Amino acid sequence: MTYLAVSIGSETVETAAEQIKAAKKAGAEMLELRTDYLADLDVEKIRALLAAARKTALPLLVTCRDRVQGGAAELSPELRTRILVEAIGEGADFIDCEFDNFVLADTHEKIRAALAERPQTGLILSTHDFSGPLTNTAKVFNDIARAEPEAIPKVVYKADHINDCFAAMDLLLHGDRDAIVLCMGPAGLITRVLAKKLGAFATFAALDAAHATAPGQLTVAELKGAFRWDNIGEATEVFGVIGSPVGHSLSPAIFNACFDAQHIDALYLPLLVEGEKPEFDTFLSNIITRGGGGGTGGGLGFGGFSVTIPHKTHALDFINHAGEFVEPLAETIGAVNTLKIGFGGIVSGYNTDYAGAIDALTAAMQIGPHDLHSMKVAVVGAGGAARAVVAGLADVGARVTIYNRTINKARDLAGEFKCRYAALEKLGAMDARVLINCTSIGMCPKVDATPVPTEGLKPDMVVFDTVYNPRQTKLLKEAAVAGGMCISGIEMFIRQAMAQYKICIGQEADEEVIRKTISDRLQITEPRLQASR
Numbered sequence: 207m208t209y210l211a212v213s214i215g216s217e218t219v220e221t222a223a224e225q226i227k228a229a230k231k232a233g234a235e236m237l238e239l240r241t242d243y244l245a246d247l248d249v250e251k252i253r254a255l256l257a258a259a260r261k262t263a264l265p266l267l268v269t270c271r272d273r274v275q276g277g278a279a280e281l282s283p284e285l286r287t288r289i290l291v292e293a294i295g296e297g298a299d300f301i302d303c304e305f306d307n308f309v310l311a312d313t314h315e316k317i318r319a320a321l322a323e324r325p326q327t328g329l330i331l332s333t334h335d336f337s338g339p340l341t342n343t344a345k346v347f348n349d350i351a352r353a354e355p356e357a358i359p360k361v362v363y364k365a366d367h368i369n370d371c372f373a374a375m376d377l378l379l380h381g382d383r384d385a386i387v388l389c390m391g392p393a394g395l396i397t398r399v400l401a402k403k404l405g406a407f408a409t410f411a412a413l414d415a416a417h418a419t420a421p422g423q424l425t426v427a428e429l430k431g432a433f434r435w436d437n438i439g440e441a442t443e444v445f446g447v448i449g450s451p452v453g454h455s456l457s458p459a460i461f462n463a464c465f466d467a468q469h470i471d472a473l474y475l476p477l478l479v480e481g482e483k484p485e486f487d488t489f490l491s492n493i494i495t496r497g498g499g500g501g502t503g504g505g506l507g508f509g510g511f512s513v514t515i516p517h518k519t520h521a522l523d524f525i526n527h528a529g530e531f532v533e534p535l536a537e538t539i540g541a542v543n544t545l546k547i548g549f550g551g552i553v554s555g556y557n558t559d560y561a562g563a564i565d566a567l568t569a570a571m572q573i574g575p576h577d578l579h580s581m582k583v584a585v586v587g588a589g590g591a592a593r594a595v596v597a598g599l600a601d602v603g604a605r606v607t608i609y610n611r612t613i614n615k616a617r618d619l620a621g622e623f624k625c626r627y628a629a630l631e632k633l634g635a636m637d638a639r640v641l642i643n644c645t646s647i648g649m650c651p652k653v654d655a656t657p658v659p660t661e662g663l664k665p666d667m668v669v670f671d672t673v674y675n676p677r678q679t680k681l682l683k684e685a686a687v688a689g690g691m692c693i694s695g696i697e698m699f700i701r702q703a704m705a706q707y708k709i710c711i712g713q714e715a716d717e718e719v720i721r722k723t724i725s726d727r728l729q730i731t732e733p734r735l736q737a738s739r
């Protein structure tokens with residue numbers, strides 16, 4: 207079992223007792239009593255704290271962290287040892303002592319003697335480095351494991367990049383003993399969640415964001431809710447969105463909600479891969495060499511990814527270099543937004559943006575893709591989204607004109623797909639049946655902007671805004687006033703996500719679940735973003 211341990215850190219026993227009750231209610235599977243947070247710490251307080259915590263019947267882990275390893279207060283070594291010895295005597299299920307302190311003769315003798323009196327108490331020997339990745343994670347771990355074979359080694363360090371997490375996860379992947387290995391900081395999220403799949407002894411969570419006791423610690427609600435803690439097992443297949451940034455992505459919520467609804471043993475993570483091609487290549491190679499290809503294949507068990515900015519071209523290059531399959535239109539577009547990892551780590555690449563856009567357009571117009579043949583379409587923008595949309599439109603023979611602020615980019619894109627181009631200022635005089643905005647103009651928080659002057663909007667026009675937050679952009683509102691048909695970027699987003707789901711999971715996503723998830727999320731996001739303008 208991997209315990210979901212909730213850290214309790216409070217200045218008084220009374221407020222700690224409140225946190226303990228709340229942690230139990232929130233689903234804690236173990237309580238870590240961070241006694242170093244208590245003001246004027248003494249053994250009486252430890253007794254009172256343990257008495258309050260014992261009422262929960264949860265396993266209790268007592269820690270009195272040294273300041274140099276992240277402790278909340280400057281406490282003498284003698285007091286810290288006395289607290290741990292007292293905790294053993296009071297029936298704590300586990301105590302956590304820093305390995306560096308444990309090896310000191312006085313600490314060692316006293317804790318050993320107390321454990322001999324009460325052998326039911328387990329010993330965790332830990333090391334924490336807040337400065338960055340360790341130069342030799344395996345050695346640090348093995349030194350603890352060899353010195354005290356009965357103890358549970360705990361190695362925690364700050365990851366500066368997600369690629370720093372593989373050394374930590376390897377210790378769990380290849381280990382055959384109870385162990386705790388975690389990375390701190392936002393880059394360490396993957397280690398905190400996958401701890402359960404990899405059979406760690408415990409992961410640590412905060413009661414809420416205000417009570418985190420280490421950088422990057424997730425809350426118990428996030429682990430139990432967004433990250434499906436109760437459903438994670440050894441065979442859970444893992445997916446995720448690779449990008450930078452990824453915090454805003456709706457994909458984790460969508461995929462995990464579908465897994466819940468469809469009872470699929472899978473988990474979807476936000477994977478912040480900072481940097482450019484070298485960092486992306488390192489990340490994907492790390493994943494593949496550690497058993498990509500699904501939950502039953504062992505190892506990390508990644509089955510696929512969504513890929514977003516800035517890695518869509520890096521994903522394409524990676525597959526081309528590996529000589530694996532790339533969907534032809536993804537090759538034409540020059541971007542891969544979906545990766546499927548097959549057995550043996552074979553990677554294939556797809557682009558669901560163009561299909562999402564064309565589907566959204568044709569479904570709203572109640573036509574087939576080939577009815578777009580010869581239709582006049584104005585595409586605003588010449589970036590990544592425009593590229594996918596133009597490729598999809600060119601594929602079915604639409605007559606496309608690209609309008610862009612940077613005219614050279616419009617010219618290059620038009621040259622590639624054999625269509626027309628013009629300056630953004632010409633939009634007022636455009637002649638088009640369909641208008642598609644592929645710029646970020648009008649997106650939250652700058653919701654009062656629109657790329658198209660009102661004189662360009664006509665009653666018989668179909669206006670499709672790929673921006674999906676807010677769902678009703680200024681452009682769409684003005685198009686509706688002009689009498690045109692309006693299509694929200696949400697429709698494209700849903701369809702490209704459903705196509706990704708089909709590729710990665712191998713079955714249809716639940717569209718209603720996706721719509722509800724997006725709707726719930728955007729209701730939360732929109733007012734908050736607008737309020738912070």
Ligand code: NAP
Nearest residue numbers: 587588589590591592611612644645646672673695698699
């Ligand atoms: P991108 O590659 O960075 O391209 C941005 C485009 O917007 C460029 O054409 C840029 O013009 C133009 N632009 C940005 N700010 C502008 C301004 N102030 N005035 C005039 N033009 C401006 O980004 P992308 O990946 O194509 O994404 C663009 C938008 O597409 C996103 O914001 C997103 O809302 C939407 N999108 C939606 C979906 C969906 O599923 N609904 C999927 C992908 C993207 P320059 O070339 O002159 O810089």
